[in-house]
Amino acid sequence: MPADLKFALLALLAIALVAGCGSDSNYTVDPQSSVNAYGFDYRTGTLPLPKEPAENPATEEKFQLGRHLFYDVRLSGNQTMSCESCHQQALAFSDGVKVPTGSTGEVLHRNSQTLTNIAYNASYTWANPILKEIEQQLVIPLFGEFPVEMGINDSNRETILQRFRDDVLYQELFNNAFPNQQDSFTFPNVIKALAVFNRALISKDSPFDRGTMSSSAMRGQDLFNSEKMECFHCHNGFNFSDSTLHDGSVFVSRPFFNTGLYNLDSQGSYPSEDNGLFSVTQNPSDKGKFRPPTLRNVAFTAPYMHDGSIASLAEVLDFYANGGRNITSGDHQGDGRINPNKSEFVKGFTLSAQEKQDMLAFLSALSDPVFISNPRYANPFVAEVSQ
Numbered sequence: 001m002p003a004d005l006k007f008a009l010l011a012l013l014a015i016a017l018v019a020g021c022g023s024d025s026n027y028t029v030d031p032q033s034s035v036n037a038y039g040f041d042y043r044t045g046t047l048p049l050p051k052e053p054a055e056n057p058a059t060e061e062k063f064q065l066g067r068h069l070f071y072d073v074r075l076s077g078n079q080t081m082s083c084e085s086c087h088q089q090a091l092a093f094s095d096g097v098k099v100p101t102g103s104t105g106e107v108l109h110r111n112s113q114t115l116t117n118i119a120y121n122a123s124y125t126w127a128n129p130i131l132k133e134i135e136q137q138l139v140i141p142l143f144g145e146f147p148v149e150m151g152i153n154d155s156n157r158e159t160i161l162q163r164f165r166d167d168v169l170y171q172e173l174f175n176n177a178f179p180n181q182q183d184s185f186t187f188p189n190v191i192k193a194l195a196v197f198n199r200a201l202i203s204k205d206s207p208f209d210r211g212t213m214s215s216s217a218m219r220g221q222d223l224f225n226s227e228k229m230e231c232f233h234c235h236n237g238f239n240f241s242d243s244t245l246h247d248g249s250v251f252v253s254r255p256f257f258n259t260g261l262y263n264l265d266s267q268g269s270y271p272s273e274d275n276g277l278f279s280v281t282q283n284p285s286d287k288g289k290f291r292p293p294t295l296r297n298v299a300f301t302a303p304y305m306h307d308g309s310i311a312s313l314a315e316v317l318d319f320y321a322n323g324g325r326n327i328t329s330g331d332h333q334g335d336g337r338i339n340p341n342k343s344e345f346v347k348g349f350t351l352s353a354q355e356k357q358d359m360l361a362f363l364s365a366l367s368d369p370v371f372i373s374n375p376r377y378a379n380p381f382v383a384e385v386s387q
Helices: 003-019 060-070 134-143 157-165 168-177 187-199 215-224 313-321 353-364 380-386
Strands: none
Touching: 060 168, 060 187, 060 380, 134 187, 157 168, 168 187, 215 353, 313 353
């Protein structure tokens, strides 16, 4: 079966699995309350309430279970990898490498995205319009086979669950998160708890949020929002992404853009291992299109682009200034600047040395030191050992 078709089928499996998770009618989240599983008061904050699936409202008990599972290597088939392996808090829950390696040694073809504010994503993964909730996306790293990430499969599912059933700590965590269930140790419950933890990873304390940006950063913000650079067209709003959804959203946009990173055949093709949105839609005009990620904490999440092929933010600015990338030799030779699917907003521009520094200052002002050091999001096993 072709890999593109397998990917689409796995996405549909994700939706089916999560749809069968059932509801938690015993729990409700009061948006007016100053105490909730997200860990801060939305009434006084600058960010809106995330949109939650009705069948999985956030609770502190689910958050704590999800936090433990996120950092536990026992969730992988061979007990060598945790979610943290690709999403480290100090790097804004990214991993600092071009592309990660799964639990069985298989190299993935996409860069590990930051988990910063994924509660507000309108779609999930780099290029899949089908996945609209975190619960659906989680099926892919947990159960995916092309490539293998966590390595959970039919042969080891019960073994993995038994690891947690036999642990006194997890007996308490699962039963607190999902009370009144005859057996709370299920993968639908694992997914729900992980989703609640991921949805609670909210970044809101950057210099931009606090209004403490430098004069250079403020000049960079003006450039960012200018027609000269066009950045704001794809990275707009409070989450700096045109693909944003929250509890008060009236209109939902789920755009995907081709930025001219490749053009292997002069017809818009990207490397065969990842043609972006085309892998799901099979529409030739979707080749090379990817979801615009949030720019919050972007200074922590190098390298950049869907395949980690650009090393620094300075190089990212050069790439957009050139209107795409022209690769003159090697396997990926081609002029992305003339990719027929390239977004109209990637047209190139000229920056002075000072303007480039101002842009870098603005992007750095989206960094949230509280987020990357918040003990609420940290590895609970390390915290427990240090106490």
